[in-house]
Amino acid sequence: MWNLLVVDDESIVRMGLRYMLDWESLGICWKAEAANGEEALRIVEQESIHFVMTDIRMPGMDGIELAQKIRHRKPEVQIIFLSSYDTFTYVREALRLGAADYLHKPTMDEDEIADTMQKVISRLKLTSHETPRRTEEEKNGLCLSLLDPFTFPAEPLQLLPELADVSYKEGYELAIIRKRCDAVQENEDAEQLRFLSILHLVGKLTAKDWGGLVFHRNLREIIWIAPVRPHTGNGDMPSYLKGMRQKVLELLNVRLIFACGPSPCRDITSLPDAYMSALLRFPRNEQSDSFIVRRAKEYVDRHLLEDVTLARVGESIHVSPGYLSRIFFKEIGENFSDYIIRNKMDIARKMLRETSRKVYEIAADLGYSNPYYFSKLFKDRTGLTPLEYRNQ
Structure with a gap:
């Protein structure tokens, strides 16, 4: 049996969790519960605890501080965080700490909790054999490496064994999800918190309905790699994403756009091409550039x-x-170098019109040590030499 400690300052939450599931049928012993971080830490040090389910926000020692202390003293203990959508500033730190998972308190149900516990038990079995444990950030980086042929790993299915599951026997689907660029603009911290809310919700919905890996690029773009078929029944990814977009709008008041690869990848090595194709399929009237x-x-x-x-x-x-x-x-x-030159020549024209600086000084300001080369580039793009342009 695996020993569980539940930490929440609300007794009604602890009671609800205790009787929500038949824990013994999952191979779990409800070993102890605590009302705050200090009490929980004492229990972890005195008892044999395999995983801790803790609220993030609590008076005194909060869940993040508790997890930090547990990780320092007993790194093998798995942490599952309980969160609300308004606590995602904490969830970001939870991810950095290598949280095993996190559950959304207002919407979690018996099936979701049971699936989470089974996943954590699988991780415990691995760690008990001294298998290295990746943090969520490390796993996210590994998933991103699948999207670029220059970083694609030599043995992707060994590094991400979940992608070798029988559910992928027909191939891999790929979708990219973003917040619409015409949504209300927020400061950077608020944008990141909003994105984490979206990422969390998309991850939970897809895990429940379809399966696959959900990860992100720089807290701005969500990538979903999924089996061709959902868990149950049939369905196509674009139709599913339309329904999910409506759910996200209802729950978070955020409008999403998405794009899918043109067809399933029969082989995992085709994922970089699928990602590139999906990037180029975004509707131009909604978001111009990736x-x-x-x-x-x-x-x-x-x-x-x-x-x-x-x-x-x-x-x-x-x-x-x-x-x-x-x-x-x-x-x-246009090529990247041409884009640089074009923008530099725009600045050069402005400087020639509005300042009295000499041509070689302007060239040096723009990073060109050779003024003759600068003059050639300028004439190639304007039809005039810098002095002709200034004097016209």
């Missing part, structure tokens, strides 16, 4: 007067230079 290209353009705008290279931009947004080069050209219609 998140990756928007981030790249933002970096260029901030650092245009510096030595901007494809490698530096790729490193700043966590994609390979080759991948960035291809998607940039497909979406913008």
Whole structure:
């Protein structure tokens, strides 16, 4: 039997959880419960506890601090967080701590709790054999590596064995989900918290209805890799996503857009192509550029007067230079280097009109040590030399 400790400052929540499930049938012993973090920590140190289910927000020592102390003293203990949608600033930290899972208190039901506990038990069995445990951040990074041919792992099914499940015998579907860019703009922290709410809800809905892996890129884009068939019955992914979009709108008041790959991938090595295809299928009247290209353009705008290279931009947004080069050209219609030059020449025209700085000084300001090369680039794009442009 696996020993469970439940921590919540509300006795009614602890009582509800205790009688919601037949814990013994899951192989779990309801070993103890606590009303606060201090009491829970004493129990963990005195008793043999395998996993702790704890509320995130509590008076005194909250769930995050409790998890930190448990991880420091007994890293093998698994942590399951109980959260509400208004506590996602804490959930972000929970993910960094390597939480086994987290449950949404207002909507969790018996099946969801049972599935979560079975998943944690599977993880406990692995850790009992000294198998290294990945944090959620590490797993997210591994999932992202499946989307880029330059980072695609040599043995993906060994690193992510869930993708070798029999449910994928017909292949892999891929979808990308984003918040509509015309939604209400918020500050960066609020945007991240809202995104975590969306990610959590999408993960729970897809796990219950269909299956697959849900992960994110830079807290801005959700990627879902799924079997061709849902858990039960039949269905197509676009229709399912339309229904899920409505649920997210009702629960979080957020409008989503999505795009799917054109067809299932028969082989897992085709996922990078499916991701690229899905990126290019987003409706242009709703969102013009992919998140990756928007981030790249933002970096260029901030650092245009510096030595901007494809490698530096790729490193700043966590994609390979080759991948960035291809998607940039497909979406913008010009090479990355041409985009840099065009923007620099726009600044050069402004400086020639509005300042009295010499041509070689303007060239140096824009990162061109050779003023003759700068003048050639300028004439290629304007039809005039810098002095002709200034004097016209």
